[in-house]
């Protein structure tokens with residue numbers, strides 16, 4: 001589970017989030033939606049330790065991580081996946097996966113690799129350099145890397161932005177599979193409809209404050225909030 005309580009967060013002196021209470025449960029997809037600049041990425045970044053927390057607390061798997069640097073949060077199994085800078089561009093896909101699993105011995109690495117390749121269809125690309133891949137495939141490699149290092153809490157920051165509809169569906173299918181496997185999944189998306197359709201729970205952020213939290217389906221059916229903030233007819 002990921003939990004934030006009374007989170008005030010931002011960058012430098014700029015406060016972006018105001019008193020955000022947030023819970024993402026294992027085995028579920030929790031959507032974070034809202035207009036441009038409402039603080040969706042900042043919420044994920046504050047949980048990951050990349051944005052600054054002014055006050056409030058953040059817990060990952062029951063551990064208070066509020067004062068932990070990002071790499072220690074990652075060691076607890078937290079993965080923050082964004083589309084830029086998500087892989088080592090000059091390495092092959094396989095080298096990327098090896099880097100992610102550096103702590104495993106050869107036998108365990110092979111075993112984990114087979115499991116991960118069963119989940120993320122990147123086997124044909126193992127020998128290719130990451131920079132030769134399209135954004136969608138790189139996103140898949142980033143997911144595979146998180147799985148290689150045994151992540152259990154996945155936060156996706158606009159995973160389908162700039163992807164073709166076909167690729168977007170494939171990425172969202174993997175997002176769904178991770179939740180079905182019992183992992184905690186947070187999905188921040190500009191495309192609210194797509195995100196809400198596959199999510200269990202939803203948070204609507206408006207100007208850095210939670211304007212709705214509850215079942216994703218109910219937000220999808222809320223005509224007023226949908227029209228005002230999500231571009232839904």
Ligand SMILES: Nc1ncnc2c1ncn2[C@@H]1O[C@H](COP(=O)(O)OP(=O)(O)OP(=O)(O)O)[C@@H](O)[C@H]1O
Pocket residue numbers: 011014016034035036037038039040041042043190
């Ligand atoms: N690194 C940063 N330094 C300073 N301000 C930032 C930084 N990143 C984001 N901001 C500001 O924080 C506010 C919220 O941005 P954020 O990226 O969290 O919104 P968002 O809801 O994810 O929007 P979008 O859908 O456009 O990505 C914006 O006003 C933005 O300009």
